[in-house]
Every structure is written in C-alpha cells, then in structure tokens.
Amino acid sequence: MEHTYLVKGMTCQHCAAAVTEEISDLSGVTAVDVDVESGRVVVQSDSPLDTVAVAAAVTEAGYELAR
Template sequence: MEHTYIVKGMTCQHCASAVTEEISELSGVTAVDVDVASGRVVVTSDVPMDTIAVAAAVAEAGYELVQ
C-alpha cells in the first residue's frame, strides 16, 4: 500500500534522512521516499498506516505533517 503525506519544514537531504529514519521504524513500513522540494513523503507499507503514528514520527524528526 502506498500512502502520500506532505511534511512541512524540510530543506535538505539531512531533513529527508531524519524523516525517513523515523517513519521507517513504524510497524509495517517497507519503504519511504522523500522529495524535499515538494515536501512529499510516500510511505509504502504492508499494513494500513495510522496517520497519528506517522505524524508522531515526523514530529520526532523535528518536522510537521501537513496532510
């Protein structure tokens, strides 16, 4: 399953790495693709994603989930 989110505040590859690392720790996540320029984060998982858990992971990385 693919889930697309918008993350606010990312400006560089380090930002993308931090977000990728935190989201990758969530149960069921198999891949994370981050586009810093657009703020788009595509999460591939083998289970439905809990948006609250994704938002918490993004916040842990220091950024904000917009949608």
C-alpha cells in the same frame, strides 16, 4: 499499500534522512521516499498506517505533517 503525506519544514537531504529514519521505524513500513522540494513523502507498507503514528514520527524528526 502506498500512502502519501506532505511534510512541512524540510530543506535538505539531512531533513529527508531524519524523516525517513523515523517513519521507517513504524510497524509495517517497507519503504520511504522523500522529495524535499515538494515536501512529499511516499510510504510503502504491508498494512494501513495510523496517521497519528506517522505524524508523531515526523514530529520526532523535527518537522510537521501537513493536515
């Protein structure tokens, strides 16, 4: 399954790496692709993802999931 999110506050590849690491730790996630310029994060997973869990992972990385 593919899920697309918008993350606010990312400015560099370090930001992308932090978001990727936190989201990758979520159960079922198989791949994460981050575009820093647009803030777009595309997540591949084996099953549906809980948006609250994704938001928590993004917050843990130091950024904000756009609503």
